[in-house]
Amino acid sequence: MYDGKCFESDDIGDNYGFVYRISNLEDGRQYIGRKYFWQHRKPRGKSRRVKSESDWKRYYGSSDELAEERRRIGNSSFRREILSVHPTKGFVNYEETRQLFVNNVLTEQLDNGQPAYYNRNVLSRYFRKDYFDGKPI
Numbered sequence: 001m002y003d004g005k006c007f008e009s010d011d012i013g014d015n016y017g018f019v020y021r022i023s024n025l026e027d028g029r030q031y032i033g034r035k036y037f038w039q040h041r042k043p044r045g046k047s048r049r050v051k052s053e054s055d056w057k058r059y060y061g062s063s064d065e066l067a068e069e070r071r072r073i074g075n076s077s078f079r080r081e082i083l084s085v086h087p088t089k090g091f092v093n094y095e096e097t098r099q100l101f102v103n104n105v106l107t108e109q110l111d112n113g114q115p116a117y118y119n120r121n122v123l124s125r126y127f128r129k130d131y132f133d134g135k136p137i
Contacts, residue, residue, distance in 0.1 A: 001079075001080070001081045001082065002018075002081070002082035002085070007082055009053060009057075012037050012053075012085075014087055015037060015085045015086060015087055016036060016037060016038065016086060016087055016088050016089050016091070016092055017034060017035055017036035017037055017038075017056075017085070017086060017089065017092035018034065018035060018037070018056075018082045018083070018084060018085045018086065018092065019032065019033070019034050019082070019083045019084050019086075019092065019095045019096045019099055020032070020033055020034070020035060020080060020081060020082050020083060021080075021081050021083055022060060022061055022066065022078055022079070022080050022081075022118075023078065023079045023081075024069060024073075024077060024078055025077050025078065025079055026073060026077050027110070027114070028110060028116070029069075029110070029114070029115070029116060029117065029118055030103075030116065030117050030118070031061045031063055031066050031117060031118040031119060032083075032096070032099050032100055032103060032105060032117065032119060033061050033062065033063075033096065033119075034092050034093065034095070034096035035054065035056045035059050036054055036056070036089065036092065037053060037054060037056055038051055038052070038053060038054055039051075039052055039053075039054040060075070060078070060080070061118070063118040063119065063120070065118050065120070066118040069118075083095075083099065097122065097123060100119060100122045101122065103117070105117035105119040105122065105128075106119070106121075106122060106126060106127070106128045106130075106131045106132060107131050107132055109132070115128060115132055
């Protein structure tokens with residue numbers, strides 16, 4: 001979903017990728033990430049790379065914790081939404097990082113004290129374990 005409607009391959013245009021949010025509809029936890037529309041692969045036996053559409057339509061994030069929840073309760077318990085689309089790799093990466101900090105993904109918690117986001121780190125440099133202690137802020 002993007003702007004309230006389904007986003008399809010025809011809507012990609014000149015954009016390189018997007019920033020998305022996956023929400024667990026049962027407990028309210030969320031995951032913010034980025035995904036590129038295109039992949040560049042070198043076909044077997046060929047010397048040149050080929051540009052093709054990535055698996056963005058089926059993608060559910062790289063979080064192991066989120067993947068385990070999906071296996072446990074099923075994909076139907078999650079909502080996927082595109083927050084923003086961007087024309088370059090740099091803009092996609094910047095906006096993902098900005099959203100991670102704006103939403104305080106390492107420190108926010110639910111009413112029960114559980115982390116509000118599945119994200120465990122930002123830029124592989126800032127880690128939830130260093131900032132989240134499970135106590136009310």
